[in-house]
Amino acid sequence: MSNLNILIVEGNIREDSEFFIKAAGASAADNLRNLILKIDPSTNAEIINPGHDDETSNAIKNMSKYNGIIFTGGAMRINDMTDVIKKHINFASNCFNQNKKILAICWGLQVCTTAAGGKANPGKNGAHIGIASDVIINNEGHKHFIYKDKKDKFTTPAFNFDEVSELPKNATLLSSDKVNNVMGMSFKVGNSEITGLQYHPDYEYYQMINLIAGRKERLFKNKNFLNEEEYQKHISYIKAENELLNFEDRTCEVRNWLNYIK
Template identity: 25%
Template sequence: MLHLLVADGNDRDGRARHADATGSTSAESYAAILGEVARTRGGAACTCTLISPADADAVLPAGTDLSAYAGLVVTGSTLKLADGTPETTRQIALMRAALAAGLSVFGSCWGMQVAAVATGGAAGPNPKGGEYGFARALAPTRIGRGHPLLAGRPDRFDAPAIHGDAVLRLPAHATLLASNACSIQAIEIVHGPGVFWGTQYHPETDLDALGIMLRMSASEMIAAGQCPDAAAVAAFADDLARLHADRAGHPDLLARHRLDAQITEDANRRREIGNFLDFLAVPRRAAA
């Protein structure tokens, strides 16, 4: 049994907005995906404890510390690291503490940006622009092609993505595992006794949830020139909801949005999450 700590990257307002829109917080939905991936892969089962490190009163359950967990998973967020608010600096502190405690950490989008900043890198608004909907033409590096995080991924693939910020400078002891024309897309950071794996894209996000998140980010999409107006954002989100419900019945939508099995098949889309769970199942300290 793997006991994981899942950290919600949003502050109170962000969690409430996400729950109102999707029916659950980012941490709740991520924990559900972790459990589903663990079950479908037939490996070690997992249980999740949820924490909201943006909050000043966030604490671990009584009688536990970070050593009680096999790993930490950090979700996405609507926060901006460049703002330097207490809600962001508390999460940087948690990341540093987890790595110092020797944990294996996985982060999507915001989680990867937090890890980069916590270990000496930089993150902020991407001068190349954001990605809303899908990160296209992701290419593993030479090292990435042999790295267990990307095991099972082809030489080029697309993935769900929704971000305006990105990792701008890798920290020391970081390895670039995948990128595209827009940004750094997958990395490993070895920091003290801890190790971080992360993606700028969202392997945890199903197409219906992605559509809802796009609706929530409509103003950013329009400002970035990726949709002309709110009606176009809504139409895009509607298409994703239809594909989630019945991808086989909508070959026209698959073609319109240039989506293949790397996006539509759960096992492919969630590949990095399953690979991380497999990694956790092998005791690193004992293996070393």
């Protein structure tokens, strides 16, 4: 087969992308493209932003050339339902009609869920601040390609305040943790097959620590941390987990998806 052509859908507006670049070294889409090229240097990965109408219309027009689509994470929240968020949801809906395999990460999962008739809301059990601990793959998850060679229980980079609160019709839950029931799921809608992850195989822990530092004031204001000691303890925990995680384990899902669409 010829080289893969992937469409990466940026999940941030310009202001948030600038924050990601400063804190994590790259925009969400560029960070993901960098990972894909590490896994498979022959891949062609194009980036669009659904907030830009010319980019989305051009992508829809040329959709036949893409082997798959990835919706990245981002800092927006579905319940704000701004005009830009509506554009993200509308683009996902258009993609569903294109007979595509889609990987939806974090914000991308929430966008695709909403576009498919499910719901995303603020997490009932709190948030993942840079890390998700003890994610458990269920029986359906063990059968799914996305978790091939993945440990039954794993800890991973994650950063989200919202969660999928209602699965789309006929969706299959693949994994969960104590914070979010939906950590991994899959569903078919229109002509497309979507695999969604509520965590970040595309980010490293040091990037998460930098993102946390950049949001520190807001995290204290929202009482995600009650004091400096609690904050520092959390950072130390992430640093300790970083010593236990290797590239192959962290990026397993992205690699499995790329192999699946070949």
